Amino acid sequence: MPQNIVVIGAVALGPKAACRFKRLCPEDNVIMLDQSDRISYGGCGIPYYVSGEVNNLEELQMTPYHTIRDADFFRVNKDVKVLSRTKAESIDRQNKKVRIKNLITGETSELPYDKLVLAMGSSPNRPPIEGLDLEGVHTCTTLEDAKAIREAVAGGSVNGAVVVGGGFIGLEVAVSMADMWGIKTSVVEIADQVLPGFLGKTMVKIATNDLIKNDVDVFTNEKVVRIEGENGKVARIVTDKRTIEAELVVMAAGIRPNSELARDAGLDVNERGAIVVNDRMQTSDPDIYAGGDCVTVPNLVTGKPGFYPLGSMANRQGRVIGTNLAGGDARFPGGVGTWCVKLFEQNAAGAGLTLEAALREGFDAVNVHVEGFDRAHFYPEHTVMALDLVVERPTRRVLGIQGTSGLGDALVARINAVAPLLQSKPVLEDISNLEVAYSPPFASAMDIVNTVANVADNVLAGRNHALDPEEFAVLWANRNSGEYTFVDTRIAANAQALVEKYPGQWNCVPLEEMEQRINEIPSDKTVVLICNTGLRSYESQLIMNRHGRKSLSVQGGMASVLKQGGEV
Template sequence: MSQHVVVIGAVALGPKAAARFKRMEPGSSVTMIDREELISYGGCGIPYFVSGDISDSRALRSTSFHMVRDEAFFRDTKGVDVLTGVEALEIDRSARVVHARRLNDQTPLRLPYDKLVLAMGSTPRRLGLPGETLGGVRHVANLHDAERIRDAVAKGRVKKAVVVGAGFIGLEMAEALTDMWGVETSVVEIAPQILPRVVGPVLARMALRHLRSKGVRFHLGESVREFTGNEAGRVCGVRTDASRLEADLVIVAAGVIPNAGLARASGLDVSARGGIVVNARLQTSDARIYAGGDCVELRHLITGDPFYLPMGSLANRQGRVIGTNLAGGAAQFEGAQGSFVVKLFDKTVAGSGLTLETARTCGFDALSVLIVQPDRAHFYPTREAMTLELVFERGTRRILGIFGFGSAGDALVGRVDAVAAMLRYRPVIDDLSNLEMAYSPPFASAMDIVNSLGNLADNVLAGRNAVLGPDEFERLWNNGNGERPYFLDCREEADARQLVACAGERWHNIPQGRIRERLDEIPRDRPVVVVCNTGARSYEALVTLKESGLEDVASVQGGLAALGSLGAAP
């Protein structure tokens, strides 16, 4: 029997669900509505349109075969009726009717349904601060916002910009303004690091240092108090609790809020965080109504707890699940774990799962290790350092998360994705040590960096390696002689000579291969901190020192490569 499906929302999940359903039930009908005129676009591409990497906004609305996804496209190629400029007002669940209106003339519409899909997305978080309605203060909610920002910048009306928020969108917009247009850009973030709750502090500092080297200015740990305007009613500055910043443009990227008001008003279950509650089939508390994308709350695959993750990739995959189930299927979307990647000029930050801080907050007895290794064989002429951090549980050895910082290529993302694919199956460290990876010198090392990462975690848990994070090294070094550690550089003399000369008498060099014959030079009444380029030789030096009877010895994770990326080298 044919049925009529109504879809509220036509950006990501809605079109995917509608098209999937029509392919499975060609004889049924679908009506999709959206309050905006522009539909079915790649919202995650907005920063790259603003930057100029994507020259025409229509590219974000086009298929791979260059057809613009508008009302005619959906009608003619997908068999889906689309009504743009239409706002849903009420869901009458007992009568199974959506009451709506046309925004241009307020004409009421009555849309009966057999099944209903809520794909209403999210709304940028407003700060509720003085001056937030001034001209030039933008919240990037849709493609129209992006076009207005791009137009102002391209016409030379923006010399200085302030971005509020150092999450994904905030950093991508800061890059877009700085890199292509040369706009003097400052980022204000209330947290003490960029990408808060997304990566740990060490990788965040590495990324921050890189962004600053590209000219982006940061005000971390500061709260915005107001946006100041000129006589023309346009923004001219931002005042925080510590700074006053000039601005011709302000982009507020302080997160988003799920659009769940319509669901709540119709009596559907909505979580305390504001997301629509759905089951694994993406049904709401009303079995005839499905929901997904930015307006729903999901199950975290590692903790099992509900969480909120607004991402276009999730919305598309959920749309297929919903489309299948609308046609009587039994597809399930079990949850997510927060896999991400963000491009920051010519570097990349990627990750999946729980950070160390989040894991501990969730009750895990968690540890983390960090490694630096070339992204391909060490003898291959073109190679770059890659930094990976692994979060794992002490007793069970279960892997909880992986995060990385490296060049803006596919190598880092490939490693993170390989581990991300395992996380839902509760992998342990041994699985990572023995993970089979494709190998050829132009692409990887024979002992891949993810294998080495698992081996490092295993050695730490077994007590064979005592590690010191690069941030902990920085604290010890800057503490002067308070804790009086003996800093031992175990690289070859030619490699260590410059640092020995610069760091003075606090820095000692004994090559790793000569430690046994020079043990009498190393004090036994002080902590010993061993350093090499990446942490590999310093681990072997640590084994030698412990064998000789020294107990208070630690190897610096990631070595001087990590310290350099962090800006913490002596």
Template sequence: MAQKVIVVGGVALGPKAACRCMRLAPDTEVTLFDENTLISYGGCGIPYFVGGDIANVKDLCSTPYHTLRDPEFFRDMKGFTVKTMTRVTAIDRQAKTVTARNLATGEEQTYPYDKLVLATGATPRKPDVPGADLGNVFTLTKLEAADAIRKQMEGSSVKSAVVVGGGFIGLEAAVAMADMWGCEVSVVEMMDQVLPGVLSKTLSMMAAHDLRSHNVSVYTSEKVVRMEGEGGKVTRVVTDKREIEAQLVIYSTGFLPNGELAKNAGLEVTSRGAIVVNEHMQTSDPDIYAGGDCCSIKNLITGKQGYLPLGSMANRQGRVIGTNLAGGNATFPGYVGTWAVKLFDKSFCGVGLTPEMARREGFDAVGVSVEQLDKAHFYPEKSMMSLELVAEKGTRRVLGMQGCCSDPDSLKARIDAVAGVLQYARPTVDDISNLEVSYAPPFAAAMDVVNAVANATDNVLCGRMKVITPEEFLELWKNRDNNNYFFIDARPQKAGDAVQAEHPDWHALSLEAIQTRWNEVPGDRPVAIICNTGLRGYDALLVLARHGITDVVQSMGGMQAVLKIGGSI
């Protein structure tokens, strides 16, 4: 008798697991249930549909060869049954059955299974404030909501919009509405930075500056307290600090895993409701698999259970489950947390832990950043890249890397190179310093930026230089009347002279000049050095050290980093 497999959930992991199983074991009877009409869509593409980059919503539900992935497609091309508008309401593990309700007719029916796959996804956090039920207040996870938002924008009725939440989807939505439709957009984030938990403070300031430079208002450390409206539609968002006019609101404040079905069946779930699985993607019942946004997965950096809802990970897990449904022994080791997001001029990408996250996890961590061109300096087409490496001080173990660049492909290549090493090893700073990456002038410098940031981290860990962030440098400069710092500009003399002419406390001592004029630097005052990217500043620091001047800090990334965070002297 053919094995019966039931799959609950039809967005990413569910169809992937079902298709993989049918390829390996075509005699399997697979039935997939989903409570929506549209299935197997690229949810991560929704903001780009809202922004007009994707013309038709059905493109998100289609194959690369433009065939719509509907129930008929899966029946005719993949060999399994899909039941849409059908909600699985209960699992009877003893009888090995599920109960499903047709949402159109209300009819309930019981279906037997040999193996069960839970791909129930996650639910966006709903706004719990007065006025949340007003019209034009959306969460941006379903295609139906995306279509409604797009129609509102096309109708030109939306002049101002508010995005609540400064995570991936929230910022992508803000960019989409401001860039394509010219809408006045405000982002409200209750944490003290955008992209909290994935970007360091400095890089988050770069992201916020990119948004503000394109007329997107960013309000951090701010909480929405209510929404007001007229005629049943939202007109204003009220925070604990201000009132913002809005004809449309998108709530994007995170997700909650849909683990209720599993919990009610007696399966193990975490305190936040995520389903616990082993490396084979089996739940506490070996005949029930689960994966995707409804699951808790091991973080390979911390060794702890974590939660990271990403479509890419759901697809990889779906293949593992499909293989095991067909009798295989595939495993999913866990995640290191590799991500990417494109804003306006800048893209951001990262893997692993930020310095702040690492310290919260108990690591004695340091973050060291550099600014370097992504290609050979003599090649005509090139972009300046910010790259930050996070390492544990004592062991020199690499814990993460994040970056910012106007060329998203260049940045992604560097992050992915380190991500691959992090996933299958415990690399040290020295390993990344010697990491072999491809080289030709149109692609990289001979000493690639990924090697350079490891070299800079080595210099910090070995005590060869003391570094501060660009925002810390600006704070020192702002309070120069009280802190006695001696500020050195090691850029070419002309650049430093221009600033010194306006600010007498600014000392233009180029790298060339400091070789002979080092004695102009007082030995009894702390020194702060800045240059253009950090390279000349380090050499200037070494010159001073040779002459016994060692109370010196260098601003990481130089003036390039200062400008990227929106700072000025």
């Protein structure tokens, strides 16, 4: 007798699970329902429709062969019945029925199921502030949101925009407004940085400076108090520190799992509200599966529950669910939180833990920062990429990696090389000896991903006494204290401008001359060594170590200082 499979939610995970199951069990029945007319779309592409890089909204619903994935598409091509504009109101687990409501007619009915899939996704947070209902205040998670924002900015009536929230969606929307439409844009983030929990303090300064350089105001540690309007339309946003004029406000202050249906049915949810599933993606009821933005899966670095609202993860989980609905035994062990985001000149990406997250989790961890070429230095086209590696001191275990680069594909290649290893608790040697493809147009013979592990090895061994760019900035700002001497180890021509600008404070002793001129450097002060990327200053530090001299080498060198907006 054919099975009846009911899938609640038809954006990412739902269609994947339904189609995978039908391929394996073509004689069984699948009904998929969703509250919207627009189904099976690439939600992560919404900011790029807002920007105009994606021309038509329908492109986000298309297959690679330019067919719209609507209800007729699933009926004809997949033999999956779709009930659009239909809401699941309750689940009767005992009798295995879902009570549904047609949102157009108001009619209610029941759908029997043998197996049920919960793919309800998430909803944007709506903080309890005045003015959320004003015209011109939007969220940015559905195609309807995207259409409304695009029409507003394309109409030419928006001179100022405020994005509330500095996460992935918030920054992507801010870049879209400022870069593609020339709108004066501000980002307001309640945390002390943008991309909180994803970028460490060194990398986040690079990302923030990239935004500021491109005329996006970034206000962190700031809370929205209210949104004010005139004649029913948004006019300004008021925070606890300032007032910002704006004709458009995008609320991107995080998301929450859509788990009310599951909780009301008595399924297990965690304190965040995410549905608890096992590695087969089964809920506490083995006949009900769930995945995507509404579930929690293990963080494979910490071993604790994680929350990963990513379209890529939802699709992989959907395949696992579809396989298991058909009687298979597919497993989804969890994730390490691999991500990437496109900014202006810079792009950012990462996987695993930042230093701050590692310390909160109780790891005795250290972060190392390097700047290096993404291709062979002699190849005509190359850029300087930044990588951070987070390492547990006692075990040398690698806990996370983050990076920024002007070339996003080159950066993502490095992050993707390390991310799959994190669940296996790799140590530094695994990254130092990681085999990556090499040819001068694509990488250096000693790739930067190997280099960052080698630098971490030197730091843990005590050979490299490192100073991160933020610490350097503090020391340089207090250079008149008399405790430190600043020595530029680049060739004289590269250092000359700063030597002339700061006579007696910025000194140049090139690496090639360090051994012979070391006595020119005061021995009663800590020496701060700096170069372009950190390599020459480290080599100089080795010389100073042999002479028993105390020194600090600036990680990432001038490349990182300047990317962060340093004033030297």
